[in-house]
Amino acid sequence: MSRIRLFQKRGVALPHHKVTAKLQTVKMPLSKKLYIPLQQHTGAPCEPVVQKKDEVEKGQLLGKMSAAVCAPIYSPASGKVTGVTTVDLPGKFQVETLVIKTAEEQPEQTFSQPQVIDRESYLKAVEDSGVVGLGGAGFPTAAKLGRKKAGEIKLLLVNGAECEPYIATDDRTMIEEDEYIRAGVLATLDSMQIPRGVIAIEKNKPEAIMRMKQIFRDEPRMEVFVLPAKYPQGGKKILIQVVCGDEVPTSGSSSSLGVMVMNVTSLSVIGKYIETGEPLLTKRLTVAGGALKNPQNVEVAIGTPVEEVIEFCGGFTETPKKIVAGGPMMGHAIADLSMPVTKQINAILCLTAEEIQDSLEEPCIRCGKCIDACPLGLSPVEIVEAYDDRDVDALAALYAESCMNCGVCSFVCPAKRRLSTKTSQARKFYLSEVRKNGTK
Template sequence: MAVFKKLVRSAEGAHVPHYKNTENCETVKMPVPKRVFVSMSQHIGAPAKACVKKGDVVAVGDVIGTAGGFISAPVHSPVSGKVFGLDEIRLSNGKVQVVVIDTDGQQTVSEKVKAPEVTDHASFVQAIKDSGLVGLGGAGFPTGVKLDPQNLDEVDTLVINAAECEPFITADYREMMECGEDVVEGAKLVKQYLNLSKVIIGIEANKPQAIAKMTELTKGLEGFVVSTLPSVYPQGAEKVLIEQTTGKEVPKGALPAAVGCIVMNVASVGFVARYMKTGMPLVTKRVTVDGDAVAEAKNVEVVIGTPIKDIIEFCGGYSQEAGKIISGGPMMGQALTGDDIPVVKQNNAFLVFGKEKATLPDATACIRCARCVSACPMGLAPVEIALSLEVKDVEELKVLHTDLCMECGSCSFVCPAKRPVAQTMKEAKDFLRKAGN
């Protein structure tokens, strides 16, 4: 009963505006820039180890960084050209090593690029690891590791995350509209090699065309289901998506595999099919460029390592002075320090806001309206967590399950006092961690 469920956990989420301005913008391929900066840390886990040096000639698809550990991913050259050198730059995930390559504009494909031979689960996982694929939804978890869970025989469901619940972003939508066949093919491969029985494609109700298309493409396929999700942020959050599509709750501290699920972003699934066909590793990415300070909003396919300013230039440049550049969506995306930062694999959007949109209203006193409590998709009580953090009550913060917060930003969005609640939640989590919990 919905009413009783609401009493356990209201989890209303946030009714964010959609702003899907670019949903009908077919992806355009951006010409290769003169110089690319390829980060060795484009994933969660150990950074890749650069295996090229200044002066090396590279072709598209050549390995330029090898996986630096079990949870890691290799990095391939997105361009053909000559290595200008190795450098260190500061990205949002800290200081990282980048391989700087001067492009020759030829985009010569490496001879090493050929379709992998896959016969079983082990060779499938190896191929995915070699492809450099990481979770393209934004988290960047190495997919090869994800597809090799310890309890593989207990996993029976692939949940494809096509919710795209962040405002503005339409990159995943375009993946379905332009490459829907790849998505289905990729899902079939994952289903086959992981011996799964079910594939659920979760799409938010605000994308009726994608729902229709995926339903059409999966017609008659055994075990395939297209699940229409309510158009309320954040349906794309992994645990929320699993509960919404399968009714299962991922226990605190556990992975989706604990409830028999593997969750993959829709663009990742599409890539799997293309890689198995061509052997071309992950070297390009579709990103949505939008915001009121960019001249033409677009969906652009760019080579990894392209500086953001080149992409903005490709989109007609700045239409007004930029006040904020966000990598990702406006709810969870990161505000960047400059426009010289290069694209990494898991980027899916760049939003450029003018001065006015960049500034949020000042925070006022908390009125204890508990909208944050009703909104929190995890069922947490941000208002209580904020109070407990104020008095540094470690025990209470634990009782309140502070560490379950996934920083989706719903609490800040709904707060009528305009308080940075999500930021406070993050501080509370950091405080708990430092306190040894």
């Protein structure tokens, strides 16, 4: 059996809606005020190193690491700290946030390039770049890599799948920042002593595939792997299965297979930092959806309010039924448009009722489609039943902790049951129960 056919039995082919894929990224003018949350990653919040009334320069450290799993946060512009507030971020509670009034004149900033000569200096550079998993996971990259000794990783698997509908930011990064991706990939291979790398890209990104083949044409350690367009191929476990043919055990981790999966845009940030010394200060976003006037890819300063980004894209053509940070399958609904853009957001989607196919839930007809489609081979319908009964043993037996909240089960369910919302809640409930009982 070929590597790809293993996955073809599961997952779904979604309409792509990648209307911005061919559009060059547009740089949005700097906002007058930026709101910089001190936690834009999985892990502990940063400790602020500036206070109200402090003048700050572009690239200056605002929040330092307070724990091993954390990522520093820098000022995207020169200006003045005018206050400290809290904001609600999707998937997080209230996060302490610095307010920066940006200076009218932005002086040209120079950064000092880091010296990367070995694993330690590479990990320090990755940490100082402020990079986190930019595919949406948000896990600090230095913490992830730091768990591995030199020579321990056998394959660097660069994730350029970008399988969620609408989003085209990794695609545009591969086209517009190919040199930085090359620098990031080679530094990672060299410093971590990884013998081989594969960059996996769905076939609906022909220009990105061409650029990556071109940029790595003289690098024998690198291979470009063209994937069929299928959701949720960008999930770590699925990607490993498709590219390597190795199945990650349902309750296991990919590191046991010696594979390090890294998002392609995260590698571009690392490459840019190593080449220029400029840390992560801006985000490339796909701003799209049927309720938006001018869908486009936009580069914005981190901390820019979402409402200003929407305004920059022409505003609404109709009142959106739902505004989502991220993709329609795994993104989070935005309740308050004053919310700032953070490191973890790669899209803002203004979706109409038709696009979200809002309809009433009906009783389960026991068709088994959710089981057939789950990319991890789980039984969503049974996980939901076990969760409704708060049956921890049944959740354990059903591997509820493995659910990656991809939304496929909800998508295929003919009864329109909100399965993935429940399977995600089931996962959280199960993990909190086992932590409470000290069994994990």
